[in-house]
Amino acid sequence: MRLGTIAKVPVGAHWSVLVVLVLLVAILGASVLPAAGGEGSPLIYWSVAVVTALLFLACLLAHEIAHLLVAQRTGVGAISLTLWLMGGVTELKGEPRTPRAELAIAVAGPLASIAVSAVGFLLATSLQGVPVVRVAMIWLAFMNLVLGVFNLLPGAPLDGGRVLHALIWRRTGDRAQADQRAAGAGKILGGLLVALGVAQLLLWPAMGGLWTIIIGMFLVTAAHTQLLQQQLRTGLAGMRVRDVMTADPVAVPAWFDVDRFVSSVASQTHQTAFPVVDTSGALTGYVLLQTFQGVPPGQRGTTRVDSLARPLPPDRILSPGQEATVLLDLPLTGDQLAVVVEDGRIVGTVTSADLVRTIQLARLRPPSVPGPPTSPS
Structure with missing residues (x-):
């Protein structure tokens, strides 16, 4: 309120x-x-x-x-x-x-x-x-x-x-x-x-x-x-979105039906969240693998992917050169994702798994050496 x-x-x-x-x-x-x-x-x-x-x-x-x-x-x-x-x-x-x-x-x-x-x-x-x-x-x-x-x-x-x-x-x-x-x-x-x-x-x-x-x-x-x-x-700190993202993700055409998506897209990758693109390759939204489980088997040949897709908020469409700290302000829980676009082309995605991996790598870095603060305080 x-x-x-x-x-x-x-x-x-x-x-x-x-x-x-x-x-x-x-x-x-x-x-x-x-x-x-x-x-x-x-x-x-x-x-x-x-x-x-x-x-x-x-x-x-x-x-x-x-x-x-x-x-x-x-x-x-x-x-x-x-x-x-x-x-x-x-x-x-x-x-x-x-x-x-x-x-x-x-x-x-x-x-x-x-x-x-x-x-x-x-x-x-x-x-x-x-x-x-x-x-x-x-x-x-x-x-x-x-x-x-x-x-x-x-x-x-x-x-x-x-x-x-x-x-x-x-x-x-x-x-x-x-x-x-x-x-x-x-x-x-x-x-x-x-x-x-x-x-x-x-x-x-x-x-x-x-x-x-x-x-x-x-x-x-x-x-x-x-x-x-x-x-x-x-x-x-000091990283860009390109350093965190999963590069070259598999995108799914909006006109695919569920059966075609499962056989030719989902079965070829370990992704659980997919950008959805139109005939020109432009991003139109995203879809989660678990969403397709709710489609009855008899309707999977006629149900299009775009009918199941979710819109992607503008703040989750990023450029690879942005500071990676922008990801901290996004709701990247579960299978939610941000899509990285450059010159109109999808070049990467960022999920919570990518952020977890970043933390794990950060913990493996050598600890900082104690010293005086960067400025008087």
Whole structure:
């Protein structure tokens, strides 16, 4: 859901934010605010609960905006800002070029949350005679403090993981080593949270623990995914699309029927995804081998390939000279592919298997020698 733009960057919210909003309103309206005492009516409690929950989402947005603005100031830039179930995420245009830039971007969000918390506590002390509003303000201030401090824990993908990454990178000059250590710290942190959640469920059921387990599992998974992305980015650094692609793929004519495709095309190659071309050899889409399994045997002689083909989005039609890092922005999962075209002729394809192979080759390269960072930081 598109919310607008900030500093020319699109801002949106995933549908899961509605789940967060409902949960926060329920917790505030049913337990937190009634504990304030006074003569407040249920209508007042629930009204204040809705406003407080919306303000907390605004605080999450402020946390991410801080990341975004510093990223732009350091020359990294941002692609999008999205709120979702686990908070918010700011997608950067690239990686910071220096440890100093990465450190500045990483600490901006937590510092913004801690600053909001301080303002909230100050406002709460000035609110006299309005217990419900005062409790709501204290809750907001406390939650922002938790948000800021928790995000500074030293493990990827938290902001503290980026801080740790920047410090290791600055000390060793080895970005790959920093990737490994920050991801490892994130996995350890996530594992500890899972263990804490299990202990809560077994020893202190009243404290819950399920949410702690979910957060811990998310950290473990996200740290692993982030490390893979960094390894892939490292593996693709300095490479072109031609270095990653499978050259001279077999293309299938759009007018072929399924039987002819199987006998004269599919049986002659190990490909599982095929570019589809028209009579002039121009690309019209692509088709997956598994798609043909859904065609009844009696219809395979009359069903044309182009009736089963999928359109290929423009961002998945590449040129061989493009930087290979462009592949990181494409949804190349399963049998999805990008087609490489030069002078109107198909010269290659790129699938997830090609990217996996690139990572494997990158891991076989000699490790970089630690040294000073490329620029002062």
